[in-house]
Amino acid sequence: MNTPRAPEEESEKAAERRKAELPIWGPVGAAMAGAVGYFLHGVASGDPLANAIVLWTRFTPAKKAPKKAFLVRWLLWIQEPNRKERKRELTGKATAAEEFDFTVKVDVSGLQPGTRYAYRFECGQAKSPEGEFRLPLPATEPMATLSYAVFSCANRGFGNFRAYAAAVERSRELSAPLDFWLHLGDYIYEYGDTRYPAPSETVVPGLKPSEELVHLQQYRQRHAHYRLDPELQRLSASAPMISIWDDHEVANDDFKDGAENHHSETQGAFEARKLAALRAYHEWLPTRVEFDLTNMSAAPWLRWRRFDFGSLAMLLMLETRLLARTSQAATEQSVRAEIAAVLNGAWALSPSAWPGRIEKKMRKVQSAVEAKRLDPRKRMLGDTQLAWIAAQAKAEGRPGRWLLVGQPQVVQELMSPNFQDLPRGTSPHWADIVRNLTKRGALYRNYTTGDEGEADFVFSELRNAFLVDLAAGRFRIQLNFDSWTGYVAERRLFLQSLRGPTPAIVYGGDSHNAWAGILRADNKTVAVEFDGMSVTSPGLESRRPFLPPGLEAAAWQAANPDLAWADTSWRGFMLVQLGLDNHRLEYMAVDASTPSRGTSEGTSCLAGFDVGRDLQLSGPKSCRTASWSAAAFGGIEPSMPSWRLLSWPWPWVPLALLASLTALVGFLLGRRSSSGSSSSRLFGSRPGGYKRPSEEAEADGLQASVVLFSVFSISVPPCSRPFTEPLSLPLRPLKETRRWASSRWAEAAPRSAGSAGQQERQESARRLLEDIVGVVSSAGIEAGAVRGLQALRATLLTAVEAAQSDELREALQALQGLSRGEPVEDAPLARLLRRLFQRLGSTYVKLGQFIAPAASAGRRCRCRKTLALRSSPTLFPAAYVREFQCLGSGCERLEAMLEERAGTPIVIRVVTQQTGGDGLEHSELA
Ligand SMILES: [Fe+2]
Structure with missing residues (x-):
């Protein structure tokens, strides 16, 4: 076990750092020279009552200070905006003693309700920064508005505490200074610097102490380390704090008698650790201490509180957490292991192909988990606290008031989402993502960082964990047992206790993500709950980085009808403006990866919500001031509301562009290209020109259309980007397209008939492209315009016809998959293309023969004209070849069209004959 360093050692270094870095300390720095110590950790106030407040600071003795205790003076003024002269209202003395880690707490009473005060500490020449607070009015007096912010989960290593300072900035901008701020737990984290975050994940290094916290001095040192943060100090100085701990103030997933992250064999008794952690908590936070800190074993050290x-x-x-909670019914790890055991042997299967035996076993796991969750012996609040809550809500609740409840966990019964059963409009995207994860070699994109890479690197780990997620959602297996979802019976009692004449708003933290929803007891709404995102700790975006935040949120909403809104991608806090008839809450997002440097850049309002006294929740809405909208976000875009993101009509964008391009090319194409062009050779036309110029123009127009279609298809991003960048698709950089196209070509190479065949195909493609350029340059206008309009009409008619069946949907899915570079089902697209060709006319049948040169083998046709076609290798995938071999219906249509043009009955028969080793196939049209 490591020995913690003495606070003096840390303080000396911190003092140097503070002089150089912390602006709030700058003016005082000079005055500190020669002082016996410093106020390095700022000031704070807390637990405000109508006439009392707790003031806090910590005096850091100078090196080699001989004393064990220092006398600290506190001073307090009335702080009125229009008051030029500040009259000292109260002053007093307190002790900064080594016994309490030199922390100072003063419970100042006898103050004037509703008054704003400023305060400061002094010791010798050293002066602390100033803090301020406004006291509330007593319960009997009318009060019109209240402004406050809600925070949770601040892991130092994962980021900067920008959320704290942003709350001050935002409230100032709204001209509504904070009346108080809530911290709902995980104010510190107990882990050492190698775990959560791991070194590779660490954003802010230098955690003190570096080891995991077990003993009092270690907890103190961690608190001191956190308190050196200037943004936390700024918030602490601006308004009173009201806090309650969650688990990490002691140890992960703790309960009355233990914790997931406590190992008695190496860390000693849990009780000793718990009391040490709680003592440090009370020493370092501005809580009202009405018990003996030196005798923590004589509980109660802190009870539920009312303000x-x-x-x-x-x-x-x-x-x-620590007064009544029993151990968790299960652990997420254990249930995930059970699910994994069922899936073992089926990892290679797509969830849609899971055999029946898997479902059977999953149902068993689900039943067992439910039995544990529903166990009435699992307690969280305990009978005494429950009775107290009910008494507050019923007896002391008065009409016209609001009942606000602060507690650490998410109360909503959030069930794991079933990603496979998303609402209409999301499933095509979802299907693509599943394909990405369930097939090797697919492209992978981290939606958090924007990085792209081959999924193989993370394949097994991501896919297997995700398949467990899939199973949990599909079979409704709950994975969270530390939150209220693991204490079902107690949750029901808690919600029943909130019933009363006063509308209740519940705040929660712990999950690191934002959730807004309705709480019901016996099917009646009893409260609205807002759970805030963390200050820095990572949320679901780190667990499933491959899912777009909008899809993640949509999945949770689909699985939980009472969940009105969710965001799983941002850090931040909740800001509340409470009025007589309205509770206005805004989810504020911050970029915790960089320090604020005193500006609001990188901060934004994600969404606002209103709740009336009838508990009607409305939102998400836009925020109150435009300057905190996305435009002020410093180039970082906030998450979009899930449905707006997911309802983007992405498939129609390329379709419309395709139709437009086809029309444009047709318009530009002229009567005919020069004779003997490569296109003529490719299509088997006769040297020297055509007898029917318009048909030749059609053929060239067709080539252009097809090649443009192909180029367009491969130029859309080969990854799951369309969620966020739909309009950038046509603008994709050419070099990326080329790289992707060449890789596709290389993939196809092994399937070719050999290098000679590949060269043939490349040569054909090159000649096609040359033709497009030549034809466009020599095109006339008239025939092209007519043909372009015809092509557009045919495209739209085909799309409309296909839309009436499932064909269009299937084809669009295939197109999307193709755009992401996935192996896709070609048949739907081929079928649609064939139908389009049939509608476009006779020239396209010729192209059909190019696509499927063996098409007409065995058909009954008499031919007078012989066409030499390349039969193998072909540029087109097998599904296209197969589809165009089935141009039977096209034969009838071709007959009809030719009849229409010739004015006489025509019967077509195509006869093909393989000529042998030259790869040429001869077909006859009659
Ligand atoms: Fe947390």
């Missing part, structure tokens, strides 16, 4: 804000609201802060 009144005039007649407007009362706030209940609940304790859900």
Whole structure:
């Protein structure tokens, strides 16, 4: 076990750092020279009552300070905006003693309700920064508005504490200074610097102490390390804090008698660790301590608390961890292992192909999990606290008030999403993502970082974990047992206790993501819940980085009808403006990867919500001021509301562009190209020109259309990008397209008839492209215009016809898959293309023969004209060849068209004959 360093050692370095870095300390720095110590950790106030407040600071003794205790003076002024002279209201003395890690707490009473105060500490020449607070009014007096922010989960290593400072900025901009701020837990994390975050994930290095926290001095040192953060200090100085712990203030997933992250054999008794952690918590946070810190074993050290804000609201802060909570019904790891055991042997299968035995076993796992979750012996609040909550809500709740409840966990019964059963409009995207994850070699994109790479690198780990997620959602197996979802019986009692005349708003944290939804008891709405994203700790985006945030949110909403909105991708906080008739909450997002440097750049409002006194939740809405919208986000776009993202009509964009391009090319193409062109050779036309110029123009127009179609198909991004970048598709850089196209070509090479065949195909393609350029340059206008319009009409008619069946949907799915570079089912697209060709006319039948030169073998046709066609190798995939071999219906249509043009009955028979080793095939049209 590592020995923690003395606080003095850390303080000396911190002092140097503070002098250089912290702007709030700059003016005082000079005055500190020669002082016996410093106020390095700022000031804070907390637990406000109508006439009392807890003031906090920490005095850091200078090196070699001989004393074990220092006398610290505190001073307090009334802070009125229009008051030029500040009159000292109160002053007093307190002790900064080594016994309490030199922290100072003063519970100042006898103050004037509703008054704004400023305060400061002094010790010798050293002066602390100033803090301020406004006291609430007593419950009997009217109060019109309240402004506050809600935070949770601040892991130092994962990022900067920008959320803290952003709350100050935002409230100032709204001219609504914070009345208080809530911290719903995980204010610190207990892990060492090699775990959560791992070194490779660490954004802010230098965690102190570097080892995991077990003993009092270690917890103190971690608190001190966090408190050096200037953004936390800024928020602490601006308004009172009201806090309750979650698990990481002690150890991960803790409960009354233990924790997931506690190992008695090496870390000693859990009780000792718990009391050490709680003592450090109370020493370093501005909580009201009405018990003996030196005798922590004599509980209660902190109970549930109530705060009144005039007649407007009362706030209940609940304790859900260490007073009454029983151990979790199960652990996510254990249930995931059970699911994995069922899937073992089926990892290579797509979920849609899971055999029946898997479903049977999954149902068993689900039943067992439900039995554990429903166990009434699993408690979280305990009877005493439950009774207290019910009493507050019923007896002391008054009409016209709001009941605010702060507690650490998510109360909503969030069921794992069933990604395979998403609402209409999302499933095509989902199908693509599943394909990406269930087939090797597919392109992978991390939606958090934007990085792309081959899925093989992360394939097994990602795919197997994701298949477990899939199974959990599909078979409704709950994975979260540490939140309220693991304490079902107690949850029901808790929600019943909220019933009363006062509309209730519940705040939660812990999940690191944002959730807004309705809470019901016995099918009646009893509260609206808002759970905030973390200050820095990573959310679901780190677990499933391959899923677009909009899809993730949509999946959760689909699985949980009472969930109104979710965001799984941002860090930040919740900002509330409470009025008599309206509760306005805004989800504020921050870019925690960089420090704020005193600006609001990189901060944005994701969504706003209103709740009326009837508990009607409306939103997401736009935010109150435009300057905090996406435009002020410093180039970082916030998550879009899920449905707007997912309902983007992506497939229609390329389709419309394709139709437009076809029309344009047809318009540009002229009567005929020069005789003997490569296109003529390719299509087997006679040297010296054609007898029917318009047909030749059609053939050239056709080539252009097909080649453009092909170029367009391969030029869309070969990854799952269309969720976020639909309009960038046609603008994709050419070099990327070329690289992708060449890789596709290389993939196809092994299937070719050999290098000679490949060269033939390349040569054909080259000649086609040359023709397009030549034809376009020599084209006339009239025939091209007519043909272009005909082509557009045919395209639209085919699309409409296909839309009436499933053909269009299938083809679009295939097109999307193709655009991502996935192996896709070619048949739907080939079928649609064949139908289009049939409608486009006779020239296209000739192209059909180019696509499927063996097409007409065995058909009953009499031919007078012989066409020499390349039979093998072909440029086109097998499905296209097969489809165009079935131009039987096209034969009838061709007959009809030719009859129409010739004015006489015509019977077509195509006869093909393989001529042998030269690869040439001779067909006859009669
Ligand atoms: Fe957390």
